[in-house]
Amino acid sequence: MSLFLEASQRHPKPENRKFSYGTAGFRMKADLLDSVVFRVGLLASLRSQKLQGKTIGVVITASHNVPEDNGVKLVDPMGEMLEASWEVHATSLANAPSDEQLLVEYENLISTLGVNTEITPKVVFARDTRESGPALVAALQDALAATKTDFVDHGLLTTPQLHYLVRCINTIDSEQPYGEPTEQGYYNKLASAYRKLMVGIPSNGEVTVDCANGVGAPKLRLLAETVGRDVFQCSIVNDSVDQPSKLNHQCGADFVKTQQRLPPGSHVASLARCASLDGDADRLVYYFNDSDGTFRLLDGDKIATLAASFIGDLTKAAGLRSLNIGVVQTAYANGSSTSYITKTLALPVVCTPTGVKHLHHAALKFDIGVYFEANGHGTVVFSNGALQDIAEYVPESPAQAAALENLKALVDLINQTVGDALSDLLLVEVILAHKRWGPKEWDGTYTDLPNRLVRVEVSDRTAFMTTDAERRLMEPVGVQEKIDALVGKYKQGRSFARASGTEDAVRVYSEAAERGEAEELARLVAEIVAQY
Numbered sequence: 001m002s003l004f005l006e007a008s009q010r011h012p013k014p015e016n017r018k019f020s021y022g023t024a025g026f027r028m029k030a031d032l033l034d035s036v037v038f039r040v041g042l043l044a045s046l047r048s049q050k051l052q053g054k055t056i057g058v059v060i061t062a063s064h065n066v067p068e069d070n071g072v073k074l075v076d077p078m079g080e081m082l083e084a085s086w087e088v089h090a091t092s093l094a095n096a097p098s099d100e101q102l103l104v105e106y107e108n109l110i111s112t113l114g115v116n117t118e119i120t121p122k123v124v125f126a127r128d129t130r131e132s133g134p135a136l137v138a139a140l141q142d143a144l145a146a147t148k149t150d151f152v153d154h155g156l157l158t159t160p161q162l163h164y165l166v167r168c169i170n171t172i173d174s175e176q177p178y179g180e181p182t183e184q185g186y187y188n189k190l191a192s193a194y195r196k197l198m199v200g201i202p203s204n205g206e207v208t209v210d211c212a213n214g215v216g217a218p219k220l221r222l223l224a225e226t227v228g229r230d231v232f233q234c235s236i237v238n239d240s241v242d243q244p245s246k247l248n249h250q251c252g253a254d255f256v257k258t259q260q261r262l263p264p265g266s267h268v269a270s271l272a273r274c275a276s277l278d279g280d281a282d283r284l285v286y287y288f289n290d291s292d293g294t295f296r297l298l299d300g301d302k303i304a305t306l307a308a309s310f311i312g313d314l315t316k317a318a319g320l321r322s323l324n325i326g327v328v329q330t331a332y333a334n335g336s337s338t339s340y341i342t343k344t345l346a347l348p349v350v351c352t353p354t355g356v357k358h359l360h361h362a363a364l365k366f367d368i369g370v371y372f373e374a375n376g377h378g379t380v381v382f383s384n385g386a387l388q389d390i391a392e393y394v395p396e397s398p399a400q401a402a403a404l405e406n407l408k409a410l411v412d413l414i415n416q417t418v419g420d421a422l423s424d425l426l427l428v429e430v431i432l433a434h435k436r437w438g439p440k441e442w443d444g445t446y447t448d449l450p451n452r453l454v455r456v457e458v459s460d461r462t463a464f465m466t467t468d469a470e471r472r473l474m475e476p477v478g479v480q481e482k483i484d485a486l487v488g489k490y491k492q493g494r495s496f497a498r499a500s501g502t503e504d505a506v507r508v509y510s511e512a513a514e515r516g517e518a519e520e521l522a523r524l525v526a527e528i529v530a531q532y
């Protein structure tokens with residue numbers, strides 16, 4: 001194992017530096033991430049061996065907000081996020097204090113996990129456009145070489161594109177191959193589905209897409225070329241990938257969602273459709289300026305309701321009435337969206353803790369599960385049973401046959417491995433074209449309750465323990481009662497506090513019938529939280 005130690009010594013964990021990470025991936029400055037990427041490479045290789053040599057993905061990528069933070073994520077064989085039990089190992093290995101201890105921990109993991117080291121591990125990886133990418137890739141390659149892993153470098157890709165590739169590679173010889181395992185295969189699959197869905201449907205005109213100066217920009221350009229300008233017209237803005245400090249700066253999905261305004265410098269006609277991706281192109285939000293100049297946001301909740309209503313209508317029109325469709329949200333979903341889904345669309349809603357991996361797994365319990373975080377990260381997943389019903393159903397009329405063909409194309413248009421801003425963009429464009437809706441008609445389906453999200457700095461966020469999908473605090477004892485007493489005073493009031501999983505802070509969310517009340521409620525709840 002001297003090869004291992006030699007490699008590991010090149011990527012030691014910096015002393016006295018604080019790591020901060022979520023549970024599904026790791027996020028931090030590039031110099032810190034180097035050692036973590038090395039460790040994630042070891043885990044990817046172990047994971048592949050544990051899963052009998054299936055291919056595991058690693059993606060080195062941007063996050064949704066600050067330009068300096070890099071992220072690294074592991075992707076499981078079906079292209080999904082790493083399952084929970086493995087996150088524990090990911091966390092412990094990233095904490096390994098020294099190279100010697102890392103080797104000990106690595107060898108312990110081999111035995112506790114029952115990994116067969118005879119199996120050759122297989123890993124594929126990709127990175128985004130930022131400067132730190134090549135150095136982080138070198139750290140990853142070092143770990144893969146030290147563990148004698150077969151690996152393929154897929155160069156620059158969006159996070160969801162790598163998820164797509166991983167599922168393609170692992171299903172290539174199965175009964176349900178997911179697609180051609182190449183970047184062009186991804187564009188071809190989406191483009192051909194999009195073109196099928198647009199047959200006989202007038203195009204909706206141009207959509208302006210802000211790409212957050214991230215990897216989504218060159219990739220959207222390639223996708224748009226493959227789809228063809230005759231059916232898909234997009235104008236790409238914020239595409240300066242060669243200027244690292246511009247990533248997510250004053251643009252991108254997180255900026256638009258949290259600031260509730262256009263990225264500065266955007267000049268758009270009123271009622272024109274605009275969309276923003278985030279830095280690694282897994283989030284998407286839409287927005288427009290109303291005729292009176294008011295900014296209107298169409299967030300993840302609006303995308304989820306649009307998709308759920310369209311898919312519901314389509315399955316009925318195809319004659320597939322028995323498929324159960326459900327929507328998965330988090331506590332951050334606007335209350336109006338939840339009542340719209342349950343009352344108007346008459347569909348079930350499930351609320352899970354924050355983080356798409358929770359939503360994804362809950363969505364898999366429906367025949368067709370639509371999930372989105374309010375911030376625009378989400379997708380639609382079809383169960384194997386639903387896919388089989390769709391494939392085998394014999395339509396009883398030409399109308400049913402047409403709807404069924406559209407449903408089949410929709411399955412191909414949607415990236416079912418993970419939320420994918422490029423695939424979601426085409427999905428929204430198709431639905432709006434079919435409904436002959438502009439953004440205003442879409443926005444008119446329901447009106448968001450005024451809401452406010454605040455970040456409260458606390459000395460120890462782990463003191464804040466929640467229950468009921470993070471909607472209620474169990475600890476510190478007594479806080480929830482105080483919040484309840486306050487919320488009761490506001491019309492349509494709702495508020496909760498939870499520790500962030502990615503930052504050292506507690507987030508407070510509130511909504512109420514009036515803007516001023518939502519603001520006041522958030523401020524008062526934040527004051528309660530700050531006291532602890």
Ligand SMILES: CC(=O)N[C@H]1[C@@H](OP(=O)(O)O)O[C@H](CO)[C@@H](O)[C@@H]1O
Pocket residue numbers: 064332354355356373375377499500501502503507
């Ligand atoms: C309120 C909010 O937007 N929270 C975000 C944020 O998580 P926190 O645990 O709230 O820090 O980052 C996550 C990862 O990107 C994302 O999944 C989630 O929705």
